[in-house]
Amino acid sequence: MDQPAIPDPIAAAASPVMAQYFAAKARQPDALLLFRMGDFYELFFDDAAQAASAIGIALTQRGTHAGAPIPMAGVPAHAVESYLAKLVRAGFKVAICDQVENPAEARRRGSKAVVRRELVRVVTPGTLTDDTLLNARGANRLAAVALRADQVAVAAVELSTGEVECLLVRREGVAAALSALQPSEVLVTDRLFGELAGDLEQAGGAIETMPAALAEPAAAEARLKRLYGVASLDGFGPLAGAEVAALGLIAAHLEITQAGTIPALRPPRRSTEAAFMSVDPATRISLEIECTLAGQRQGSLIATIDRTVTGPGARRLAARLNRPLLDIAAINERLDAVAWFVDDIEARRQLRELASRAGDMARALSRLALGRGGPRDLGAFVQGLEAGSKIGAMLGARCGPLVQLPKEIADAARALDLTFSAELAALHRALSGGLATDLPLQARDGGFVGQGVSAELDETRSLRDDSRRIVATLEIRLAEQAGVPLKIRHNAVLGYFVETNARHADTLRAPPHATVFIHRQSLANQARFTTVELAELDGRIARAAEQALGLELAIFEQWRGRARALAPSIQAAAEALAALDVASALAEWAVEVGAVRPVLDEGVGLSAAQARHPVVESAVRRAGEAFTANDCRLDGAAVDGPRLAIVTGPNMAGKSTFLRQNAVLAILAQAGSFVPAAELRLGLVDRLFSRVGAGDDLGRGRSTFLTEMIETAAILNQATARSLVIVDEIGRGTATWDGLAIAWACAEALHTIGCRTLFATHYHELASLEERLAGVANLCLKAKEWNGKLVFLHEASSGCADRSYGVHVAALAGTPAPVVSRARVILERLEAKSASTSRLAELPLFAAPEAVDAPPSAVEEALGRLDIDGMSPREAQAALYRLKTLLRGRS
Numbered sequence: 094m095d096q097p098a099i100p101d102p103i104a105a106a107a108s109p110v111m112a113q114y115f116a117a118k119a120r121q122p123d124a125l126l127l128f129r130m131g132d133f134y135e136l137f138f139d140d141a142a143q144a145a146s147a148i149g150i151a152l153t154q155r156g157t158h159a160g161a162p163i164p165m166a167g168v169p170a171h172a173v174e175s176y177l178a179k180l181v182r183a184g185f186k187v188a189i190c191d192q193v194e195n196p197a198e199a200r201r202r203g204s205k206a207v208v209r210r211e212l213v214r215v216v217t218p219g220t221l222t223d224d225t226l227l228n229a230r231g232a233n234r235l236a237a238v239a240l241r242a243d244q245v246a247v248a249a250v251e252l253s254t255g256e257v258e259c260l261l262v263r264r265e266g267v268a269a270a271l272s273a274l275q276p277s278e279v280l281v282t283d284r285l286f287g288e289l290a291g292d293l294e295q296a297g298g299a300i301e302t303m304p305a306a307l308a309e310p311a312a313a314e315a316r317l318k319r320l321y322g323v324a325s326l327d328g329f330g331p332l333a334g335a336e337v338a339a340l341g342l343i344a345a346h347l348e349i350t351q352a353g354t355i356p357a358l359r360p361p362r363r364s365t366e367a368a369f370m371s372v373d374p375a376t377r378i379s380l381e382i383e384c385t386l387a388g389q390r391q392g393s394l395i396a397t398i399d400r401t402v403t404g405p406g407a408r409r410l411a412a413r414l415n416r417p418l419l420d421i422a423a424i425n426e427r428l429d430a431v432a433w434f435v436d437d438i439e440a441r442r443q444l445r446e447l448a449s450r451a452g453d454m455a456r457a458l459s460r461l462a463l464g465r466g467g468p469r470d471l472g473a474f475v476q477g478l479e480a481g482s483k484i485g486a487m488l489g490a491r492c493g494p495l496v497q498l499p500k501e502i503a504d505a506a507r508a509l510d511l512t513f514s515a516e517l518a519a520l521h522r523a524l525s526g527g528l529a530t531d532l533p534l535q536a537r538d539g540g541f542v543g544q545g546v547s548a549e550l551d552e553t554r555s556l557r558d559d560s561r562r563i564v565a566t567l568e569i570r571l572a573e574q575a576g577v578p579l580k581i582r583h584n585a586v587l588g589y590f591v592e593t594n595a596r597h598a599d600t601l602r603a604p605p606h607a608t609v610f611i612h613r614q615s616l617a618n619q620a621r622f623t624t625v626e627l628a629e630l631d632g633r634i635a636r637a638a639e640q641a642l643g644l645e646l647a648i649f650e651q652w653r654g655r656a657r658a659l660a661p662s663i664q665a666a667a668e669a670l671a672a673l674d675v676a677s678a679l680a681e682w683a684v685e686v687g688a689v690r691p692v693l694d695e696g697v698g699l700s701a702a703q704a705r706h707p708v709v710e711s712a713v714r715r716a717g718e719a720f721t722a723n724d725c726r727l728d729g730a731a732v733d734g735p736r737l738a739i740v741t742g743p744n745m746a747g748k749s750t751f752l753r754q755n756a757v758l759a760i761l762a763q764a765g766s767f768v769p770a771a772e773l774r775l776g777l778v779d780r781l782f783s784r785v786g787a788g789d790d791l792g793r794g795r796s797t798f799l800t801e802m803i804e805t806a807a808i809l810n811q812a813t814a815r816s817l818v819i820v821d822e823i824g825r826g827t828a829t830w831d832g833l834a835i836a837w838a839c840a841e842a843l844h845t846i847g848c849r850t851l852f853a854t855h856y857h858e859l860a861s862l863e864e865r866l867a868g869v870a871n872l873c874l875k876a877k878e879w880n881g882k883l884v885f886l887h888e889a890s891s892g893c894a895d896r897s898y899g900v901h902v903a904a905l906a907g908t909p910a911p912v913v914s915r916a917r918v919i920l921e922r923l924e925a926k927s928a929s930t931s932r933l934a935e936l937p938l939f940a941a942p943e944a945v946d947a948p949p950s951a952v953e954e955a956l957g958r959l960d961i962d963g964m965s966p967r968e969a970q971a972a973l974y975r976l977k978t979l980l981r982g983r984s
């Protein structure tokens with residue numbers, strides 16, 4: 094752009110309103126500014142043009158500035174949410190500048206005073222809180238990365254629920270840690286951006302660079318204290334410098350975007366990367382954990398096993414699968430809870446039934462704390478606490494002196510037991526008795542406080558209702574007096590008025606009447622009047638309504654304040670419900686697919702019996718076929734036991750499925766889920782790597798082969814003896830001998846590291862490693878030739894594929910028959926001993942089969958003789974039978 098997007102306000106004298114606009118814009122130069130003007134939010138200058146082209150709103154003009162028309166686009170204030178959603182999805186940051194007083198208040202300050210406006214919020218991808226902008230079943234996190242004294246910290250906040258966490262990681266662990274959080278937006282200082290750009294790009298989310306000064310120790314600490322309203326950070330434990338810096342960046346971003354409103358945040362949950370299985374972004378993508386390679390949720394691991402009945406439950410399940418644990422006791426606590434719900438069918442059924450009626454309390458609380466909540470958010474508490482107390486009672490009834498609940502369930506039941514907090518129970522009573530049944534979205538719409546909450550409100554309302562009744566009787570009386578049909582109506586401009594057909598206008602105008610009708614307005618067909626009495630009533634009703642609304646808003650504020658003060662208990666109850674939803678949903682899924690409890694130990698083995706890939710199985714089942722279960726045994730400790738399996742087999746035999754299935758089992762097991770197998774014993778996997786060759790990555794401007802090698806190098810540098818590595822056909826993106834050499838060297842290196850490895854390859858030469866290296870075994874997914882066709886058994890057994898059946902697959906794919914038969918001839922030559930391309934030179938040239946004029950067959954001749962028009966249906970059928978006999982005679 095050669096022209097500045099915003100003209101310099103000083104250079105060109107601006108109107109008072111535009112001066113306000115420029116001041117706001119100067120504070121958020123890189124955001125689209127939505128500027129409230131009456132019933133609309135307006136965008137000006139370049140913002141208007143950008144928004145108009147991005148979301149298709151009309152571009153107009155408003156007045157002039159510096160001699161040129163000002164481009165303008167507007168969205169109606171009542172529908173601003175849906176436009177916000179579109180703009181944020183289109184990748185914009187949006188600042189909202191609202192009117193913070195009404196025109197009457199402005200006039201009181203002086204006849205020329207402009208309505209005061211302030212920046213009330215900046216909407217960025219990581220700070221969404223509105224229901225319409227969020228996915229109920231997906232988290233929406235804002236993350237930050239900071240580095241201090243060789244330590245790297247990754248912090249994240251979910252503003253919509255108030256969860257905060259902080260993780261110390263190695264420099265190489267940044268991408269894995271970030272991608273596990275699936276952030277929508279990542280903050281990083283401008284100083285660190287260059288160094289971390291690659292990691293940030295892999296992890297996804299919008300990147301926001303911040304001035305490095307914001308991460309300085311003193312500044313970060315001060316901001317963090319302000320955010321939490323604490324005098325010292327000691328309550329959070331000994332935070333490392335990097336953690337304070339990362340949390341400080343988040344605090345700075347929230348200060349700006351929330352315009353100083355303090356959200357209801359929980360204390361940061363701290364951990365180190367040693368607590369979680371490390372799964373890097375490439376592995377996450379290739380295992381299709383949260384979304385498929387095509388980018389869809391449908392068909393991902395999470396979508397396939399998710400049986401949760403609440404949004405918070407779905408989010409928690411995703412968080413667990415994105416971050417499997419490394420602590421056997423913690424994993425077993427989760428498994429105990431799942432097992433309990435597997436056994437107690439009735440508890441599971443009741444819990445799912447009750448939980449499905451609970452609202453999303455955490456998100457409701459967060460909106461209320463930020464001043465964006467409405468009556469429906471209070472309604473969510475009623476539903477959530479209602480469901481929670483019933484669930485607490487149901488669980489309580491199930492344990493006695495002899496029966497103990499598993500720890501996770503017992504903890505949740507305790508959190509739900511409202512008697513532990515008299516205040517929370519009181520709030521629940523107040524809300525469930527006090528909220529009306531039909532709740533408006535916004536408090537200012539009124540009508541959400543029920544009868545009996547406030548005597549004053551009830552009185553004001555009855556005054557209003559009485560006055561309305563008086564209006565009704567007045568209508569009858571006035572009609573009688575005037576002797577013409579008339580109605581009393583109401584609108585926002587005139588208030589109450591008398592309306593009659595234009596024909597009768599003169600009758601009302603003309604005296605003598607007991608009542609004087611004062612003319613207000615004439616329309617094409619109607620005339621509108623008022624009377625002294627009606628005007629008085631109108632004033633009384635309007636005052637009563639205004640007073641009632643004021644009282645309702647005060648009650649709303651009071652309820653909001655109580656909820657805000659009880660935030661920790663409400664959050665705990667919400668978390669307990671989510672935990673129970675996850676445990677019972679995993680149980681539901683386990684029963685549905687026949688999954689079993691995995692056994693975890695500190696060893697380095699993997700022993701799966703009759704295991705299945707949950708996603709492929711459900712796809713295969715939908716197609717009406719059966720999935721073939723397979724065993725897998727790897728042991729990193731045994732001297733002779735295989736720890737690296739070379740997996741061969743023809744295309745489509747099920748190699749990739751077999752590999753991923755074992756990686757998915759490890760994720761499920763360590764996330765605390767049952768696994769689809771007859772049995773699984775697993776030594777904890779510290780890092781999981783999955784690499785798939787031949788994936789096309791041209792979109793990112795890297796050669797496929799280069800990417801493949803970069804990813805493979807990462808495995809060789811980071812895998813440990815506790816890791817699980819699956820390598821699927823690497824080395825494909827280059828010439829045969831290069832590829833073979835690289836695949837070979839990688840297999841040897843992985844064998845040396847000692848990690849459990851499944852290595853699928855089309856280089857059958859690698860099978861010879863089995864004889865040379867003690868820890869290597871060959872596995873093969875076989876296919877059988879049957880009647881000239883290829884039948885895939887999908888069965889993993891020891892040994893190496895004898896051939897790759899590529900030619901068969903080509904035939905299956907519909908390659909023209911002459912090409913397939915020609916390929917067979919070439920293959921035979923190649924497979925002859927001491928095959929080399931030179932032998933191909935002796936091969937006779939490929940001759941296209943000539944189009945021969947074969948004589949017509951008996952069937953064709955008979956067909957040609959048929960006179961279809963002259964045949965009766967019966968004769969036609971007989972002819973068909975004859976043709977069939979002819980056909981049989983030929984074969």
Ligand code: ADP
Nearest residue numbers: 713719720721743744745746747748749750887
């Ligand atoms: P490969 O990697 O050997 O080419 P894939 O693992 O991609 O083969 O599997 C190809 C297809 O075969 C899958 O999409 C699935 O439909 C089917 N398949 C794979 N494994 C099994 C199995 N164990 N049981 C049933 N069908 C399977």
Ligand code: MG
Nearest residue numbers: 748749750821
């Ligand atoms: Mg494959």
